[in-house]
Amino acid sequence: MVRNFEILTKNEIIQARAQLKSWFISNQRPLPWRDSPDPYxxxxxxIIMQQTRIDQGTRYWQSFIAKWPSFESLATADSEEIMKTWQGLGYYSRARNLHKAAKIVANDWRGDLPTSAKSWQQLPGVGPYTSAAIASICFGDPSAAIDGNALRVLSRWAGIHEPIDKPTGRKPIEKLAGEFLDISDPGMHNQAVMELGALLCTPKAPNCEHCPLNENCKSRVEMVGQTPIAPVKAGKIKVRRVALTFHVIVNENKVLMRQRPSQGIWGGLWEFPSCWIDSESDDLEKNQLPPLNNRQGLHETGPIVEPFEHILSHRKLKVTFQSWRSNAAFHEKDMKWFRWEDARKLPIPRAIEKNWEELENSMPKQQFS
DNA sequence: AAAACGTGGTG
DNA sequence: TCACCAAGTTT
Structure with missing residues (x-):
């Protein structure tokens, strides 16, 4: 049964709105993009902060702003350099969509930026949350931006115990978010809700004592350190274990790299030709990607770095590096030979990047170079 | 509607 | 070691 909530009265909502605003004005963090918030x-x-912690994403935001300060400069940037700058942030489709979107803004919109959330959502990588955030912060569009923080804050405040990742829980939160929104300053209000979630209404052990919404919060905990029931989630992701072998193939002073397809894990990044074996799959053969169709001319020179675990959102990888000496320079699809110093400049997964020094040093200097 | 998509931090 | 989470979107 879907709970309807006149749990919070109109007056309670109005009062809370003012208290939240007051709290935000004196407690917000001095984040760099709040200095002069232009649309770009x-x-x-x-985009950068989607599913990303502020302290991790901030460095990337500063790098991008420094290299490409406008839609126009980003639109004409080299896509490989964008991927390299994004390297290590994860969810790499965001980086490809970033470039696509910049081109649309620069070439199609011609600097004539729309002001509504609906319009911004036309850009690839810009969904319901991001469009509302941009439109409200930059143009005062009255759209509620509902991110993970907002879901947590609002579900707790109203005591919604339906799963927030299903319509039964999501819909009442959206309704409440719309009623709560301060149409006199939607941008500030949206940021205030998120800031509250980030600073006080934290996932674990929220600081209810100092919360501006604590008077009528249905999830207020009495004891410090307690965690409310809300938000409730239904979804559970299953993580599969995979044995991943990177084949480090060298020919004279060069190493063979492969560009991964744009879809899927590490889409668009470069790697050492890899072999994936899903231990939970019935069909091992089908899940093995032979790194090379023709292995003639390859001479195995053994494992190089200690095998380690690398966690993705849906995979638990056991990563091994296998080195080979090659007599012939193969030319296979999506593969290319690079000098080590050039290969290092490619956008590569963290699982490889973290071990680069050790990998390069473990390969003996070639006598042919 | 549900699954896929990275990485790093935390308890 | 594990589970959960972080300014979600795409298919």
Whole structure:
């Protein structure tokens, strides 16, 4: 049964709105993009911060702003350099969509930026949350931006115990978010809700004592350190274990790299030709990607770095590096030979990047170079 | 509607 | 070691 909530009265909502605003004005963090929020900086920030911690994403935002300060400069940037700058942030489709979106803004919109959330959502990588954030912060569009923080804050405040990742829980939260929104300053209000979630209404052990919404919060905990029931989630992701072998194939002073397809894990990044064996799959053969069709001319020179675990959102990888000496320079699809110093400049997964020094040093200097 | 998509931090 | 989470979107 879907709970309807006149749990919070109109007056309670109005009062809470003012208290939240007051709290935000005196307690917000001095984040760099709040200095002068233009649409480009804000859009860039919102894309980077999707599913990302502020302290991790901030470095990337600063790098992008420094290299490409406008939609126009980003639109004409080299896509490989964009991927390299994004390297280590994860969810790499965001980086490809970033470039696509910049081109649309620069070439199609011609600097004539729309002001509504609905319009911004036309850009690839800009969904319901991001479009509302941009439109409200930059143009005062009255759209509620509902991110993970907002879901947590609002579900707790109203005591919604339906799963927030299903319509039964999501819909009442959206309704409440719309009623709660401060139409006199939607941008500030949206940021205030998120800031509250980030600073006080934290996932674990929220600081209810100092919360501006604590008077009528249905999830207020009495004891410090307690965690409310809300938000409830239904979804559970299953993580599969995979044995991943990177084949480090060298020919004279060069190493063979492969560009991964744009879809799927590490889409668009470069790697050492890899072999994936899903231990939970019935069909091992089908899940093995032979790194090379023709292995003639390859001479195995053994494992190089200690095998280690690398966690993705849906995979638990056991990563091994296998080295080979090659007599012939293969030319296979999506593969290319690079000098080590050039290969290092390619956008590569963290699982490889973290071990690069050790990998390069473990390969003996070639006598042919 | 549900699954896929990275990485790093935390308890 | 594990589970959960972080300014979600795409298919």
């Amino acid at each position: 900086a804000t859009w860039l920030c919102e």
